[in-house]
Amino acid sequence: MPDLSDKSLPSLLVDIKPGIIDLGWGHPSPYLHPLDDIKEASNKLFSLGERDSLQYGASQGYGPFLESLARFLSGQAAYQTVTRPQELFLTAGASQGLDLACTLFAKSGDLVLVEEPTYFVIEKIFREHNLDVRGVSTDEDGMIVSDLRAKLESGMRPKFVYVIPTFQNPTGVSLSENRRRELIDLADEYGFYIFADEVYQLIYFDELPLPSMREFDGCNRVISFGSFSKILAPGLRTGWIHAAEEIVDKFTSSALAFSGGGFNQFGSVLIKHAIDLGLLEKNTDLLRKVYSNRSRVMGESLLKELGSSVEYTSPNGGFYYWIQFPEGFNTEEFLSECEDQGVSYRPGNAFSESGKFERYLRLTFTLYEEPEIAEGVARLASSYKRFS
Numbered sequence: 001m002p003d004l005s006d007k008s009l010p011s012l013l014v015d016i017k018p019g020i021i022d023l024g025w026g027h028p029s030p031y032l033h034p035l036d037d038i039k040e041a042s043n044k045l046f047s048l049g050e051r052d053s054l055q056y057g058a059s060q061g062y063g064p065f066l067e068s069l070a071r072f073l074s075g076q077a078a079y080q081t082v083t084r085p086q087e088l089f090l091t092a093g094a095s096q097g098l099d100l101a102c103t104l105f106a107k108s109g110d111l112v113l114v115e116e117p118t119y120f121v122i123e124k125i126f127r128e129h130n131l132d133v134r135g136v137s138t139d140e141d142g143m144i145v146s147d148l149r150a151k152l153e154s155g156m157r158p159k160f161v162y163v164i165p166t167f168q169n170p171t172g173v174s175l176s177e178n179r180r181r182e183l184i185d186l187a188d189e190y191g192f193y194i195f196a197d198e199v200y201q202l203i204y205f206d207e208l209p210l211p212s213m214r215e216f217d218g219c220n221r222v223i224s225f226g227s228f229s230k231i232l233a234p235g236l237r238t239g240w241i242h243a244a245e246e247i248v249d250k251f252t253s254s255a256l257a258f259s260g261g262g263f264n265q266f267g268s269v270l271i272k273h274a275i276d277l278g279l280l281e282k283n284t285d286l287l288r289k290v291y292s293n294r295s296r297v298m299g300e301s302l303l304k305e306l307g308s309s310v311e312y313t314s315p316n317g318g319f320y321y322w323i324q325f326p327e328g329f330n331t332e333e334f335l336s337e338c339e340d341q342g343v344s345y346r347p348g349n350a351f352s353e354s355g356k357f358e359r360y361l362r363l364t365f366t367l368y369e370e371p372e373i374a375e376g377v378a379r380l381a382s383s384y385k386r387f388s
């Protein structure tokens with residue numbers, strides 16, 4: 001028998017080199033995984049002997065789950081949108097929902113527009129569908145919708161526009177109310193869909209965010225993607241789409257949802273109990289508090305360690321700090337110096353194919369406890385002093 005002991009396969013997506021505080025990964029820290037809550041919800045499921053949880057599920061998703069989710073979202077101060085179960089569709093996470101939406105709403109060669117910078121994996125997902133991805137500029141109020149308008153007026157005809165309206169990844173900013181309305185008016189006028197990736201909508205700190213994009217959607221152009229990855233646990237691989245019924249019908253009648261039934265039937269039965277038992281609400285509250293404190297620690301450390309040598313805005317929610325270094329600085333070159341000093345991050349150019357974000361980097365405060373965050377920022381600052 002050959003020795004296979006050195007051939008172990010990875011357990012997790014994160015891959016952190018030993019000795020490094022990696023502020024590049026937007027994942028929750030292990031102690032934040034709500035094991036007891038999942039146990040309680042599972043106990044409920046098993047005590048009720050719910051055999052339907054192991055059957056092929058309804059293509060739209062397990063009905064009682066969609067009802068519980070609709071009640072949960074309607075009651076969220078940060079969502080501010082009355083939500084009906086008929087407008088919801090079960091996904092295996094926002095990534096899977098977005099991928100399926102590309103299959104259903106675009107075809108090879110179609111033009112799609114994204115914010116510049118944007119979530120670093122999304123351009124790859126769109127490219128796997130052979131979509132032609134172009135960027136729209138952003139500022140502290142999110143996508144510059146007048147830039148989008150100019151592109152449309154010059155003849156560009158996107159199939160959809162992908163935006164992260166609230167606590168954007170990587171910049172942390174939110175799309176202003178006027179721009180939300182203008183974007184939806186443009187979608188109506190030019191006949192494109194808005195893929196609104198709203199996975200951070202419920203992770204606010206001191207002030208409530210603007211309502212979800214569906215609240216502004218008078219013309220049924222918004223397809224909103226939500227996820228339990230950011231409010232419960234990413235390993236559950238469960239999320240939802242919130243859109244007009246006619247759009248939900250399109251997802252429901254997709255061949256994929258017909259072949260396999262609802263995506264993640266077991267997970268959604270479990271989450272239905274987590275919602276009904278008040279556990280999701282409790283966990284979301286806890287995450288908001290923990291992340292808010294960690295964000296504050298990161299902000300204080302940045303101020304103390306780097307002072308005015310960099311620029312950033314402290315986020316009001318979400319997972320990220322987007323840091324701007326002086327003109328001419330290259331965060332890809334800086335990375336190896338940082339890793340030598342025991343800290344890592346994601347360079348700005350990972351978030352756009354335009355190559356415009358060489359002097360930016362993104363830091364995350366979710367994976368580490370407060371002392372490690374402070375230590376990570378201190379290492380970043382001492383690397384900067386050596387490097388510049």
Ligand SMILES: Cc1ncc(COP(=O)(O)O)c(C=O)c1O
Nearest residue numbers: 093094095119169197227229239
């Ligand atoms: C903007 C954005 N969308 C989607 C995802 C992935 O979501 P899910 O785990 O639901 O697939 C992430 C994860 O970092 C994200 O930042």
